[in-house]
Amino acid sequence: MPIVAAGGGYGRGARILSVGIASTGLFTALYFAVASHSLPKDEYGRISLLWSAVFIVVSVLYRPV
Secondary structure (H helix, E strand, O other): OOOOOOOOOHHHHHHHHHHHHHHHHHHHHHHHHHHHHHOOHHHHHHHHHHHHHHHHHHHHHOOOO
16 A cells, blocks of 8 residues: 555645746746846856756756656
8 A cells, every 4th residue: 555645645746846946947037137137247147057057957856756
């Protein structure tokens, strides 16, 4: 008999993770919007490249199996 967490199981966990990743993407986009108005062009390019790489790596590593 499989053990299912109270209140939903695997589907609920995957949904929560997906919402978390989506909200991280939204906050990252807002950060880019503010940074693009606050930083010089080459500094903004470096920061956006770094955060894009971090977001992609984290999104891939923490996907539900």
